[in-house]
Amino acid sequence: MEKLDEIDLKILRILQQDAKKTTKEVAEMLNLTISPVYERIKRLEKGGYIRKYVALLDKKLVNIPITAICMVSLRYHHEGFIDKFEKQIKALKEVQECYHMAGKVDFFLKINLSSLDEYHELVRLKLSKIENIGVLESYFVLKEITSSTEYVI
Known part of the structure; x- marks a missing residue:
């Protein structure tokens, strides 16, 4: 275009x-x-400038008020291990965003859930089953200061 x-x-x-x-x-x-x-x-x-149209929901009103940020470091960094990890993360509907990072951690995950118990179950039953995770650090959002879906163009 x-x-x-x-x-x-x-x-x-x-x-x-x-x-x-x-x-x-x-x-x-x-x-x-x-x-x-x-x-x-x-x-x-x-031309792909507009990918899709969506409705942005109020996460509290749809009962997913907990936002967890997970920093994931992999044990092995060969291409096959990274590809497998990405495929496994894409299969988890709870993961809203995932970024492959440069720096101290390998991946940044944003997860929205209804409760800390639900997060515990996600870690225990799903994330812990991903073989190549070396370190998983969890952080919980106390207050959302700003959030936008708009790009400055």
């Missing part, structure tokens, strides 16, 4: 803030007509 222009960037900013905005509403915000805005949005979707 060609380079994004300022109108494309404005569309992306608007949709990051509220993906439910209609094409008509986006067009009005940009002082443009609907048709070119519609075509731009379709082009941004096709």
Whole structure:
């Protein structure tokens, strides 16, 4: 896809803030007509700039108020071990985010759960079954200061 222009960037900013905005509403915000805005949005979707549209839920209202951050260090770092670990982590629905890190730890996991008991069961029955984990450090979020799904573009 060609380079994004300022109108494309404005569309992306608007949709990051509220993906439910209609094409008509986006067009009005940009002082443009609907048709070119519609075509731009379709082009941004096709080009992969917009991967999907989602509803962001309130984790407390859906009873998953506990956020755990797990720092994982592997015992072995050969490509096959890393690939296997990544596959096993992807299979765990409780893991919301996983990042392969540079530095002291190998992986950063973000997990949201309903209780500390549920976290204990996850560690005991699932994470402990992953053979190559050398060290697993758990941290629990006391207060969420800021959280955003928006990129500064």
